Amino acid sequence: MSDHKDRRGPGNGHGGPRMGPPGPGMGMPVQKAKNFKGTLNRLIGYLKPHVGKLTGVLLAAIASTIFSIVTPKLLGNATTKLTEGLIAIWNGTPGAGIDFGAINRILLVLALLYVVSAAFGYIQQYLMADVAQKVVYDLRKQVYDKFNRLPIKFFDSRPHGEVLSRVVNDVDNISTTLQQSLTQFITSFVTLVGVIVMMLTISPLMTLIVFLTIPASLLAIRSIAARSQKLFVQQQAQLGRLNGHVEEMFTGHRIVKAFGREQRSIDDFDEMNDKLYEAGWKAQFISGIIMPIMSFISNIGYVLVCIVGGLLVLRRAISVGDILAFIQYTRQFTMPITQLANIANVIQSTVASAERVFELLDEREEIPDPEVPKALIRPAGAVHFDHVRFGYEADKPLIADMNINVLPGQTIAIVGPTGAGKTTIINLLMRFYELDGGKITIDGVDVKEMKRSGLRNLFGMVLQDTWLFNGTIRDNIAYGREGATEEEIVEAAKAAHADHFIRTLPDGYxxxxxxxxxxxxxxxxxxxxxxxxxxADPQILILDEATSSVDTRTEVFIQRAMNSLMKGRTSFVIAHRLSTIRGADLILVMNNGSIIEQGNHEQLLAANGFYADLYNSQFTGKAASGA
Structure with a gap:
């Protein structure tokens, strides 16, 4: 039950700053899902309750895009009217003039279309924002609820940063895609289809010329993206190493200074930074030339369209306004293709993120509490381990056959070398881990027959690694019992010899x-x-070396506080300083998962066995045999 800190080593890169090319998704290494189709279908399942609003998003996107696509054609018509009037005046045609009335009507319709297009765009974004946030809200809630049903084993076997990355980064990635990329995909697709239709209505010949530039564009994107992706992989790897080095140096800066290794740290940083620079600028440069090449190919098509369009105008096969409209459509044509290519990468990454979240949701949960649980009305605190067997891995048993009988109110000290299984006893007692065999009873009731919450309410814990949260001292003390009054909080602080130092602080409690x-x-x-x-006023106490990291004077205060806390309660004390547990009713000496000796302090010293060797070694400096 100690607080763990996630230490991400080099190459991880989770949580570090992201560096990428100018365009989203261009050339970036794409994380791919193992089961793309299955995960995508499952993600779509979260959208099914919102089919009505999604239909509204689709219709609004189509309407907004169609209205915006029509506008170049209307601008072309206005240009044609203006050109025809000017030509008529130039030719001296009687009664010739510019039909400003017709032009004004076109411009009025044009302005109306812009307003309507913007209105539909607003509706589209409003509805999609509501859908995306509700989907992510449900997903986050499921993930958080899942945490409360996962066994401690899950958290002990995974880096905290990895778990947090799934909860924060992956869920945010899904949220961003639903909010932005999904609507952009619809808009880009409708724009592409609409532009092609409008170009075909103006000139199939010029449309064919524009189409001829597509293979060249796709070939350029594919060849450049393949090279840049490798470089971005290198960049992310170097970034991960640099982040790991910086984190290590910041968290251990006292040790670095104490051993005078500042210069070596700087040299290592400079070397990693140089490698990151080399990989970074190459990746950014190669990725950055995608847009200029796309523009170059697009401009070639643009020039060809202008040449052919000019010839068609001279032959009076097409109007000047249609040429101008077609040129605008040519400009609009390449952008949706680029956006769709980028969105394809984004969707790959999003489905991979969804897969990681779903893997978390599919993790095996704790064994459910019994439907009709037993409860202890007036617990006495008698604890019995009956032929307990346990191993953290199935093929590596740690505890083979443990039997312990603890009477109410007794103080039980558990000692032994590191890895002997001391903390394991506590994990089993509080049912953080399930037994492989045997049973544990409290006042004769098997802990498996009790609700976990009811079982854990019997215990109070004071650990070596203190856990206090960001809040007031009053809130941190009150965490022990919900609904505690101010008087009860102060009395608890006085009993713990903490009231005096609290009142010396500027803001007290x-x-x-x-x-x-x-x-x-x-x-x-x-x-x-x-x-x-x-x-918390528990019946059973667990004290895990609560005084190991404090000075001698403070240890006296803490020991006094713990002695008052332990009165009348069954207590389990995990100790490394054997001098602190000489008054224990029973001392369990553990080694390699087994209890090899038990008795009180005097009995164990008289036996002159493992405990005596361990005890004497703390004062003589000799290593304990077998430790």
Missing amino acids: DTVLNEEASNISQGQKQLLTIARAIL
Whole structure:
């Protein structure tokens, strides 16, 4: 139950700054899903309850795009009217003039179309925002609810950064795609189809010329993207290494300074930074030339259209306004193709993110609580381990056959070398892990027959690694029991010998602790966790080396607070400093998952076995045999 910090090593890159090319998705390494079709169908399932609004989004997108596509044609008509009038005047045609009435009517219709197009665009974005946020809201809620049903084993076996990445980055990626890319896909597709239709109505010949530029554009994109993708992979790898180095240096800056390794740290940083620079500028440069090449190919088609269009105008096969409209459509033609190519990459990445979230949602959950659970009305605190077997991995048993009998109110100390299985006993007792065999009972009731929440309410914990959250001291103490009054909080602080130091702080109980609670000392943090445990008023206590990281004077205060806390309660004390548990009723000596000795302090010393060797080694400096 200690607080873990995610330490992402080099090459991970999670959570680091993202670096990419000018256009979204161009040349970037695309994370691909293992089961694209299945994951996509499952993601679409989240959209099914919103079919009505999605239909509205589709219709609004089509309407908005169609109205915007028609406008170049109308502008062309206005240009044609103006040109015809000027030519008639130039030729001296009697009664010739510019038909400003017709032009004004066209411009009025044009302005109306722009307004209507914008209105439909607004409706489209409004509806899609509502759908996207509701889908992501449901997804986040499912993920968070899932966390409460996952066993501790899940969190112990995965880096916290990896889990957080799925909850934050992957879900945000899905949200962004639903909000932006989905509507852009609809708009781009409708625009592409509409532009092709409008170009065909003006001139099939010039449309064919524009089509001839497509293979060249696709070939250029494919060849450049293939090269840039490799470089972006290198860039992300170098970025991950640099992020890992910076994180290590910042978190361990005291050690770096203590050993005088600042220059080596700087040299390592410079080397990684140089490699990142090399990979980065090549990736950005090669990716960045996609748009100029696309523009070059597009301009070739543009020039050809102008030449052919000019010849058609001279032959009076097409009007000047239609040429101008067609040129605008030519400009509009390449953009949807580029956008659709980018969106294809984005969708690949989004489905991969969805797959990672769904993998989390599909993880095996805790064994459900019994339908008719048993509850202890007045718990006494008798604990019995009956032939308990357990291993963190099925083929590697840790505890073979453990039997412990603890009477109510006894203090049980658990000692042994690192990895002996001391903390495992606590994990099994609180049912953070399930047994492979045997059973554990409290007051004669099998813990599997109780609700987990009811079982864990019997326990209070004070750990070596203190956990305090960003909030006031009052809130942190009150975390021990919901609905605690101010008087109860203060009494708990007094019992823990914490009231005095709290009142010396500028804001007293209203002092806000930061996220690491670094604005108070380690000893003060420990006293607050003891106060929290006192307020919880549990029947069974778990103390995991609560004084190991404080000075001797503070240890005295903490020991006094724990002694008052342990009165009348069954207590399990995990200890490394054996001098702190000499008064325990029973000492369990563990090694390699088994209890090899048990008894009180005097009995174990008299036996002159493993415990005596371990105890004496703390004062003589000799290594304990077998440790």
